[in-house]
Amino acid sequence: MGEIVLKQITKSFGDISVIPPLDLTIANGEFVVFVGPSGCGKSTLLRLIAGLEDVSSGTIRIDGKDATALPPAQRGLAMVFQSYALYPHMTVRNNIAFPLKMARLDKAAVDRKVEAAAAVLNLTGYLDRRPGQLSGGQRQRVAIGRAIVREPTAFLFDEPLSNLDAALRVNMRLEISELHASLGTTMIYVTHDQVEAMTMADKIVVLNAGRIEQVGSPIELYSRPRNRFVAGFIGSPRMNFIEGEAARGDGADTIGIRPEHLVLSTDGGRWSGTVSVSEHLGSDTFVYVQVDGIGTLVARAGGEFPVRHGDRVWLTPQAEKLHRFDAAGNALSSLASGKKVA
Amino acid sequence: MATAHSRAAARLTMSPAVLLLLCWMLIPLVMTLYFSFLRYNLLMPGTEEWIGVLNYQYFLTDPAFFAALANTLALVGGVLVLTIAGGIGLALLLDQPFWGQGIVRLLVIAPFFVMPTVSALVWKNMLMNPVNGLFAAIAKGLGLQPFDFLAEAPLSSIILIVTWQWLPFATLILLTALQSLDRERLEAAEMDGAGALDRFIHIILPHLARAMTVVTLIQTIFLLSVFAEILVTTNGGPGTATTNITYLVYAQSLLQFDVGGGSAGGIVAVVLANIVAVFLMRMIGRNLDI
Ligand SMILES: Nc1ncnc2c1ncn2[C@@H]1O[C@H](COP(=O)(O)OP(=O)(O)O)[C@@H](O)[C@H]1O
Numbered sequence: 001m002g003e004i005v006l007k008q009i010t011k012s013f014g015d016i017s018v019i020p021p022l023d024l025t026i027a028n029g030e031f032v033v034f035v036g037p038s039g040c041g042k043s044t045l046l047r048l049i050a051g052l053e054d055v056s057s058g059t060i061r062i063d064g065k066d067a068t069a070l071p072p073a074q075r076g077l078a079m080v081f082q083s084y085a086l087y088p089h090m091t092v093r094n095n096i097a098f099p100l101k102m103a104r105l106d107k108a109a110v111d112r113k114v115e116a117a118a119a120v121l122n123l124t125g126y127l128d129r130r131p132g133q134l135s136g137g138q139r140q141r142v143a144i145g146r147a148i149v150r151e152p153t154a155f156l157f158d159e160p161l162s163n164l165d166a167a168l169r170v171n172m173r174l175e176i177s178e179l180h181a182s183l184g185t186t187m188i189y190v191t192h193d194q195v196e197a198m199t200m201a202d203k204i205v206v207l208n209a210g211r212i213e214q215v216g217s218p219i220e221l222y223s224r225p226r227n228r229f230v231a232g233f234i235g236s237p238r239m240n241f242i243e244g245e246a247a248r249g250d251g252a253d254t255i256g257i258r259p260e261h262l263v264l265s266t267d268g269g270r271w272s273g274t275v276s277v278s279e280h281l282g283s284d285t286f287v288y289v290q291v292d293g294i295g296t297l298v299a300r301a302g303g304e305f306p307v308r309h310g311d312r313v314w315l316t317p318q319a320e321k322l323h324r325f326d327a328a329g330n331a332l333s334s335l336a337s338g339k340k341v342a
Numbered sequence: 343m344a345t346a347h348s349r350a351a352a353r354l355t356m357s358p359a360v361l362l363l364l365c366w367m368l369i370p371l372v373m374t375l376y377f378s379f380l381r382y383n384l385l386m387p388g389t390e391e392w393i394g395v396l397n398y399q400y401f402l403t404d405p406a407f408f409a410a411l412a413n414t415l416a417l418v419g420g421v422l423v424l425t426i427a428g429g430i431g432l433a434l435l436l437d438q439p440f441w442g443q444g445i446v447r448l449l450v451i452a453p454f455f456v457m458p459t460v461s462a463l464v465w466k467n468m469l470m471n472p473v474n475g476l477f478a479a480i481a482k483g484l485g486l487q488p489f490d491f492l493a494e495a496p497l498s499s500i501i502l503i504v505t506w507q508w509l510p511f512a513t514l515i516l517l518t519a520l521q522s523l524d525r526e527r528l529e530a531a532e533m534d535g536a537g538a539l540d541r542f543i544h545i546i547l548p549h550l551a552r553a554m555t556v557v558t559l560i561q562t563i564f565l566l567s568v569f570a571e572i573l574v575t576t577n578g579g580p581g582t583a584t585t586n587i588t589y590l591v592y593a594q595s596l597l598q599f600d601v602g603g604g605s606a607g608g609i610v611a612v613v614l615a616n617i618v619a620v621f622l623m624r625m626i627g628r629n630l631d632i
């Protein structure tokens with residue numbers, strides 16, 4: 001159970017087409033992340049799956065059944081919203097119990113399930129408070145609690161961590177990943193943050209203007225991006241792109257090289273330039289180099305690399321890590337493997 | 343700097359306004375209080391004398407007083423229930439997207455701009471009149487006996503007229519509150535399996551609680567002193583069927599020329615209004631700390 005199949009679905013608001021025909025299969029138990037820039041249609045796609053928006057055409061199958069025309073409540077999905085969407089006039093207990101009460105469960109069963117969910121989410125001491133008296137992270141957990149008591153076939157998360165501060169975000173990320181490991185339920189998670197996508201996903205769906213650019217595991221996307229968009233979107237700091245003479249030498253219109261695949265040296269290498277900014281983090285050093293005739297490239301050195309503004313350095317790309325793109329931005333066969341990445 | 347200096351200066355500059363307000367409120371109140379202990383009848387000038395609480399005794403034991411008290415409560419309560427229920431219904435309708443929404447919303451508040459005397463006269467002569475009224479014409483058209491609203495059900499008719507006047511206000515406040523409801527909250531409830539009725543009861547109504555309190559408070563203040571509608575339609579009658587406290591005070595002072603008795607009635611009305619205010623404030627206090 002928990003398999004979701006989208007077949008040729010489209011969505012337009014009036015004249016504006018937000019999702020062009022799109023096919024996607026989400027396997028049972030998978031943690032799938034939809035990632036893409038703001039406004040690319042991630043939320044819309046999630047809301048189509050949830051049933052909060054009607055598809056303009058195409059079919060949605062959940063668990064093998066056609067769910068295209070089913071109302072949200074009957075799809076067996078639970079959603080955690082970006083704003084949490086808690087019920088402010090109800091206690092935490094009643095918030096979590098709400099879906100169970102709507103399902104007309106008897107009181108003893110409701111209490112048992114609410115207590116169990118609260119225990120999982122460390123909310124036991126807060127059951128009689130109102131959402132207004134909780135911190136952001138606790139509200140987030142209440143929203144998740146409200147979702148898990150229903151024992152849904154799949155969870156939908158719409159940027160659930162974007163209202164939390166950085167430290168809490170890392171914690172909640174781990175908690176959600178642990179929750180997925182222990183429940184084993186299908187989860188679809190929407191975010192614009194590629195770090196969240198890379199750390200949590202079994203499978204990442206990269207979206208751009210409603211189109212799927214690439215689907216794959218985090219490492220697949222990282223090592224074999226299908227086009228320039230995916231290459232630039234996945235990875236931080238982002239991939240360096242080099243056009244012109246230098247790229248033509250490698251038989252491509254554009255070549256891409258990630259900062260961690262540029263070897264830094266103070267005595268010699270393929271490209272030379274001057275350091276404009278160097279960021280020393282202790283564990284890594286990020287060096288922004290103004291390369292003659294190419295522009296600014298970012299390189300990462302492991303550990304400390306003692307350079308300062310104005311120093312002359314040399315950069316050499318690791319040949320097997322070089323990505324080559326044609327004029328349309330599609331990846332060409334990698335030099336190392338020699339086979340076409342499609 | 344909130345120093346002793348600046349505070350003294352603040353007091354000094356505020357004092358004229360405070361003094362003016364005090365005079366404005368206190369002089370009429372004190373004079374009313376004073377008159378209420380006098381025998382003061384406009385038909386017998388020059389015979390004013392101190393009679394203690396006799397005016398109060400007469401006013402509070404007058405059967406008309408109890409009738410008026412009951413009528414006042416029925417009028418306030420009836421109009422509140424009707425405007426809030428109707429206001430919620432209209433607000434829910436107006437919140438739906440439809441063509442010409444702006445114009446319709448503007449029209450809905452129109453009754454609020456019609457002054458009470460005018461609207462009461464329109465209702466009395468053009469709608470409720472048993473011979474020439476629109477309702478009578480409709481009844482006749484359907485082959486029914488026309489109903490003489492103001493004679494057969496006077497208090498209900500007045501409640502209806504006042505409700506018509508206050509419905510726009512309630513609708514407007516409730517509509518604004520409804521629009522501030524987070525759509526995601528409704529969607530969350532929908533995904534949680536709540537049908538339309540459950541969403542209304544568990545999400546929308548609690549969200550509107552504060553707005554309903556505000557409507558109740560403001561309307562009560564104005565509804566306790568409904569007067570023009572009664573004066574131009576029924577004159578408080580038949581008998582005392584539509585006399586509320588405000589109208590009774592008017593009748594006492596200006597129809598029976600008993601200024602002393604009227605003043606006592608006025609003071610009683612002030613006390614009653616304050617009792618109501620205390621209850622309302624309690625209710626608000628409870629509703630505001632969500
Ligand atoms: N109800 C709507 N009516 C019209 N346009 C909408 C509506 N919802 C979303 N859109 C448009 O669809 C596009 C995708 O929106 P959304 O799915 O919210 O993006 P994301 O979640 O990826 O940031 C945006 O351009 C947005 O303006």
Ligand SMILES: [Mg+2]
Pocket residue numbers: 042043044159
């Ligand atoms: Mg979004």
